[in-house]
Amino acid sequence: MPIVGVGASAGGLEAFEEFFRHLPMDSDMAFVLVPHLDPSHTSILTEILQRATTMPVVEAADQVVVRSNHVYVIPPNRDMALLRGTLQLSLPEQPRGQRMPIDSFLRSLAEDQAENAVGIILSGTGSDGTLGLRTILGNGGLTLVQDPATAKFDGMPTSAIQAGYATHVLPPHRMAEVLLAAHRHQGVRKNTPPTPATISGMNQIMLLLRSATGHDFSGYKKSTIGRRIERRMAQHNIEDIDVYARYLKAQPDEIQTLFKELLINVTSFFRDPEAFQTLKKDILPQILAGKAEDYVVRLWVAGCATGEEAYSIAMILREVMEEMGREFKVQLYATDLDDDAIAIARAGLYPANISQDVSPERLRRFFVKEEGGYRVKKDIREMVVFAIQNVIKDPPFTKMDLVSCRNLMIYLEAELQNRLIPAFHYALKPGGVLFLSPSESIGGHAELFSALSRKWKFYRTAVPAASNRMVTTGTPTWITAGSSRLPAEVVGKAKECNIAELTRRALVLAFAPVSVMTDFKGDILYVHGDTAHYLRPPPGQATLNAVDMAHDGLQLELRAALNLAVTQGVPTLEREVSFTAAGEVRKIRLGVRPLPDPDAGAGMVLISFHDAPVSPSGKTARRRSGGPVDLGRIEELERDLAYTRANLQATIEEQQSSNEEMKSTNEELQSTNEELQSTNEELETSKEELQSVNEELITVNAELQAKIEQLGSMQNDMKNLLDNINVGTIFLDDRLTIRRFTREAAKVYRLVGTDVGRPLSDIKSDLDEEDLLAKACTVIETLIPYEREVRTMGGEWYLTRIQPYRTLDNVIDGVVITFSNISARVAAEMAEREGNDIAECVIAAVGRPLLVLDENFAVLFASDAFCRDFKVSQTETQGRSVYALEGGKWDSPALRDLLENILPRQQSFEGFSVERAVPDKKFYLGGRRIVCRTSGRPLILLTVEELPPGP
Structure with a gap:
C-alpha cells in the first residue's frame, strides 16, 4: 500500500481540494496531509476537505495505523512521523517559525516505506519539503510537485524543482492520474518476475550509458537501477523496456538525464548524530593525539554528494582542535x-530547512544567513577540496588519517564492495580510520581492519604499512588504467644495469652542477644535487615553484631567464648573479636552458647553479678598481645609498605604523561587522517567525473563508426553508430581545426590520390577551417546552410553540417562538363538530335505534333510542364488539355470517330477526355499508326495528 505524504503551506487549501476531487475513493492508497497550521487555532481542514472527497477524512491521532483509502490530517501544534505504518505524534521541539513539519514527516515516510513512499509538494512559501523529497527520491519513491504556474504561492514548488527532486511537475488535478498509473505499474512489477526480454533491455541500457558517459553501472544493484529506469519510463509513458532502450538511442539528451537519475545524492548534515558524536569524542582525538604542530591532517569523504557530510566532518574537526587548543593544517578531500552535486557543494549554499539537522549554535558559528538559505562560512569551505572522482575506477587518495564512505556501498553489488574495501585500506595510513554507515560493513575483509565501534561502523587499519595493503582478488582498475606494462616487466626493467650506466651516474655526481628540471611555469619536476644554497621553501602555503623558492635577489634574474627561455627559446648561460643568503653575499653563475628534444622534453627547462670562483683572501675575484675618480664616485654612491637606506627605513617604519593603525581599525570594523551580522541574524530569525505566522494566518484565513462560504450557503438554505414552510418564527435571547424573525411572524407581532435588538415586550401583538412573554420566561427557567393554540383579533388561529434556544455547545441562550397557522384545521374541526351535532339531532329526531360499526364490527356510535330500548349506556356500548352486546346474546352464527360474508358482497340487507334480545320483544335488523367522507373509512350502519306484538 503506497502512503502519500502531501505538504502545503499558504494557498494549499485550494490545491488540496482540487487534488482530492479527482481521486477515486478506492485508490488503494493512504494520504497523510501536513499543512502549516496555526498552533493556537483549532483546524477545520478535515470538515472542509470532506466535501471534496468520499474517502474518510480524519484528524491524525497518536499510534493510529494508516489504512488505505483514508485521509489523515496533522493536528495543530504537533510534529508527526511514521514508524512501521503507524503515525507517531509529538510536541514540537523547535520554536515557532523554525519548524519544518513537512520535511520531518517526509523523511520518516521515506525511511519507513522506501519505494512505497510518495511525496507531494503543493502551494506554499519557503523551502519546507525539499529535503524530504530528496530522501524519498533516494529511497526509490515517487515525488510530485505542483506546477508553480498553477500555485497560489510558488515558493515551495520552485524550491523543490530547482533542487532537482521532482519526478513530475503537474497541476493538482493531473496528479491523481500519475499516482494511479504508478501504483498499477508497481503492482505489475512486484508480481511479475523479470523476463529475459527485460534483462536484455536492461543490459542494452547499461551499454548505452557506458558508451555515452564512460561510467559502468552494471555493478550497481539491479533493484536500484530498475526503479530509476522505470521512473524515466513512466515520465515518457513507455511501458516496454526495449522501447525505452530504442528511445535512448534516438535521444542522447535522455541518456544524460538517466545518468543524473542514477546518481543517488541522498545525504544531510550530521546524519546519524550519535555517530558524529562518537567521531568527535573518541575517533578524532585519538587521531590527533601526539601529533606535531606542523602535522597535516588528511581526510577523504568518498561519495560526498552535495557536500553536507564533508562539511559536517570539517565542523567536527574544527571543534575538536579548538577543544584541544591546537591548530593543525587540514587537507580534507571530498x-x-x-559534477552538479560537486558544484552545489563548492558553493556551500543550502536551504533554510537544514536547521532541522544543524543545531542553532552550529548554524550561528559555521553558517551565514542569506536570502536563499544558509551558506557555509569561508573558513570551513577552505578546509574542504571538492573534486569529481569515480571511486570505483579512479585511483584513491593516499596516506589518509580518515576515510568516510557512508551509504554508497549499499547501492553496489558484492563484487564492487569487495573491491572498494581494500582500496580504502590502501588509502589509509597505518592506524587510519574507516567510517561507514550503519547499513554497511567491511564484509569478508576482517583481516584488514579492527573494529573501533561496531554500532557506528568505525574501523582501524589492522596491518602495518610495510605489509601488502592491496589484498584484492584482482588487479584494481585504477592500476590497470595507469599502465599497460605488466609488473614483471617493470621489475625486470628496473634490474637492468651495466657499466655504462654506472659510469654515467658517477660523472653526473662528480661534474654536473646543482640543477632542477621544471616545466614552463617553473614548477620543479626533478632535483639534482643539494639546492639548499639557492632554493628554500617560502613561508605560507607550500609550493614547488623554483622562482618562488629562490632566495632574495635571485628571483628577479631567474624569472627573467625563465621567461626568455620559454617565450623565445633563448638559453641563459653563465649569468653572474649576486644575492644575500643567511646574512652573507653570494655570487653564482646561473644557467637556464630549454630542452631541445621536442619529444622527450617538450615543455621542460633545465636550471643550473654554479658557485663563482673566490679569491685566495676569501672574497670573490673581481677586476681591479680604477683610479681616484672612480673611488670618489664610489664614495658618493655609497653616501647616496646610505641616505636612501635611511629614508627607506623611515618610510618602512611609518608604513608599519600605518599598517598597525589600519589593522586596529580593521579589527574594530570586523567587530562592528560581527555585531551587525548578529543583529542581521536576529532580524532574519524574526523575519522567519513572522513569515511562518503569516503562512499560518493565510491557511487559517483560507479555512475561515471556506467556512464563511459554507455558512453563507447554509444561511441561504435556512432562509428558503423558513420562507417556504410558512411558519412564523421569532428568535429571542435570554433577555427576550429579538435576534431574528421570519416574515410570517409579522402577522402575529407587528414587526419590521429595525426591531432586531429590541425587547419583544415593546412590540404590540394581535393575539387575544395571551401573555407569551411570561410563558417564555418560564421555558427559560424550566426548559420545558410550551405549546398552545391562540387566536388573533382578526380571527386567525395559530399553534404557538415556545422552546429553549440551544447553542452547539448545548448552552441555553434564549427561546424560539413559532406560530403555525391552523385556521383551516380549526375551521374543519368546527365544521366536523357541527356536522356531528346535526347528525345526532337528526338521529334523535328519527327515534329509531341505530348502531354504527367499524370494519372490525366494534360499536362506534349507538343512538339514544338504542340505549333506551336495550337498557344500556353509551359507555357500555362504545368500543365493544357487536357480538358482545347484552352479554353475548347478539353473538350468533347467523349474524356473523350476515356481517362477515354476505354484507361485503351486498350493499345492504333487511329483515334479520333478533329474538329474545329483550323479554317479550322481537326486533328486525337492517344493515347497510357506508363510507366516512372525511377519512374514507368503511363503516356499517345497523337499524333496529321493533316488531309489533303478535295476535
Whole structure:
C-alpha cells in the first residue's frame, strides 16, 4: 500500500481540494496531509476537505495505523512521523517559525516505506519539503510537485524543482492520474518476475550509458537501477523496456538525464548524530593525539554528494582542535561522480530547512544567513577540496588519517564492495580510520581492519604499512588504467644495469652542477644535487615553484631567464648573479636552458647553479678598481645609498605604523561587522517567525473563508426553508430581545426590520390577551417546552410553540417562538363538530335505534333510542364488539355470517330477526355499508326495528 505524504503551506487549501476531487475513493492508497497550521487555532481542514472527497477524512491521532483509502490530517501544534505504518505524534521541539513539519514527516515516510513512499509538494512559501523529497527520491519513491504556474504561492514548488527532486511537475488535478498509473505499474512489477526480454533491455541500457558517459553501472544493484529506469519510463509513458532502450538511442539528451537519475545524492548534515558524536569524542582525538604542530591532517569523504557530510566532518574537526587548543593544517578531500552535486557543494549554499539537522549554535558559528538559505562560512569551505572522482575506477587518495564512505556501498553489488574495501585500506595510513554507515560493513575483509565501534561502523587499519595493503582478488582498475606494462616487466626493467650506466651516474655526481628540471611555469619536476644554497621553501602555503623558492635577489634574474627561455627559446648561460643568503653575499653563475628534444622534453627547462670562483683572501675575484675618480664616485654612491637606506627605513617604519593603525581599525570594523551580522541574524530569525505566522494566518484565513462560504450557503438554505414552510418564527435571547424573525411572524407581532435588538415586550401583538412573554420566561427557567393554540383579533388561529434556544455547545441562550397557522384545521374541526351535532339531532329526531360499526364490527356510535330500548349506556356500548352486546346474546352464527360474508358482497340487507334480545320483544335488523367522507373509512350502519306484538 503506497502512503502519500502531501505538504502545503499558504494557498494549499485550494490545491488540496482540487487534488482530492479527482481521486477515486478506492485508490488503494493512504494520504497523510501536513499543512502549516496555526498552533493556537483549532483546524477545520478535515470538515472542509470532506466535501471534496468520499474517502474518510480524519484528524491524525497518536499510534493510529494508516489504512488505505483514508485521509489523515496533522493536528495543530504537533510534529508527526511514521514508524512501521503507524503515525507517531509529538510536541514540537523547535520554536515557532523554525519548524519544518513537512520535511520531518517526509523523511520518516521515506525511511519507513522506501519505494512505497510518495511525496507531494503543493502551494506554499519557503523551502519546507525539499529535503524530504530528496530522501524519498533516494529511497526509490515517487515525488510530485505542483506546477508553480498553477500555485497560489510558488515558493515551495520552485524550491523543490530547482533542487532537482521532482519526478513530475503537474497541476493538482493531473496528479491523481500519475499516482494511479504508478501504483498499477508497481503492482505489475512486484508480481511479475523479470523476463529475459527485460534483462536484455536492461543490459542494452547499461551499454548505452557506458558508451555515452564512460561510467559502468552494471555493478550497481539491479533493484536500484530498475526503479530509476522505470521512473524515466513512466515520465515518457513507455511501458516496454526495449522501447525505452530504442528511445535512448534516438535521444542522447535522455541518456544524460538517466545518468543524473542514477546518481543517488541522498545525504544531510550530521546524519546519524550519535555517530558524529562518537567521531568527535573518541575517533578524532585519538587521531590527533601526539601529533606535531606542523602535522597535516588528511581526510577523504568518498561519495560526498552535495557536500553536507564533508562539511559536517570539517565542523567536527574544527571543534575538536579548538577543544584541544591546537591548530593543525587540514587537507580534507571530498569527491563524487556527479559534477552538479560537486558544484552545489563548492558553493556551500543550502536551504533554510537544514536547521532541522544543524543545531542553532552550529548554524550561528559555521553558517551565514542569506536570502536563499544558509551558506557555509569561508573558513570551513577552505578546509574542504571538492573534486569529481569515480571511486570505483579512479585511483584513491593516499596516506589518509580518515576515510568516510557512508551509504554508497549499499547501492553496489558484492563484487564492487569487495573491491572498494581494500582500496580504502590502501588509502589509509597505518592506524587510519574507516567510517561507514550503519547499513554497511567491511564484509569478508576482517583481516584488514579492527573494529573501533561496531554500532557506528568505525574501523582501524589492522596491518602495518610495510605489509601488502592491496589484498584484492584482482588487479584494481585504477592500476590497470595507469599502465599497460605488466609488473614483471617493470621489475625486470628496473634490474637492468651495466657499466655504462654506472659510469654515467658517477660523472653526473662528480661534474654536473646543482640543477632542477621544471616545466614552463617553473614548477620543479626533478632535483639534482643539494639546492639548499639557492632554493628554500617560502613561508605560507607550500609550493614547488623554483622562482618562488629562490632566495632574495635571485628571483628577479631567474624569472627573467625563465621567461626568455620559454617565450623565445633563448638559453641563459653563465649569468653572474649576486644575492644575500643567511646574512652573507653570494655570487653564482646561473644557467637556464630549454630542452631541445621536442619529444622527450617538450615543455621542460633545465636550471643550473654554479658557485663563482673566490679569491685566495676569501672574497670573490673581481677586476681591479680604477683610479681616484672612480673611488670618489664610489664614495658618493655609497653616501647616496646610505641616505636612501635611511629614508627607506623611515618610510618602512611609518608604513608599519600605518599598517598597525589600519589593522586596529580593521579589527574594530570586523567587530562592528560581527555585531551587525548578529543583529542581521536576529532580524532574519524574526523575519522567519513572522513569515511562518503569516503562512499560518493565510491557511487559517483560507479555512475561515471556506467556512464563511459554507455558512453563507447554509444561511441561504435556512432562509428558503423558513420562507417556504410558512411558519412564523421569532428568535429571542435570554433577555427576550429579538435576534431574528421570519416574515410570517409579522402577522402575529407587528414587526419590521429595525426591531432586531429590541425587547419583544415593546412590540404590540394581535393575539387575544395571551401573555407569551411570561410563558417564555418560564421555558427559560424550566426548559420545558410550551405549546398552545391562540387566536388573533382578526380571527386567525395559530399553534404557538415556545422552546429553549440551544447553542452547539448545548448552552441555553434564549427561546424560539413559532406560530403555525391552523385556521383551516380549526375551521374543519368546527365544521366536523357541527356536522356531528346535526347528525345526532337528526338521529334523535328519527327515534329509531341505530348502531354504527367499524370494519372490525366494534360499536362506534349507538343512538339514544338504542340505549333506551336495550337498557344500556353509551359507555357500555362504545368500543365493544357487536357480538358482545347484552352479554353475548347478539353473538350468533347467523349474524356473523350476515356481517362477515354476505354484507361485503351486498350493499345492504333487511329483515334479520333478533329474538329474545329483550323479554317479550322481537326486533328486525337492517344493515347497510357506508363510507366516512372525511377519512374514507368503511363503516356499517345497523337499524333496529321493533316488531309489533303478535295476535
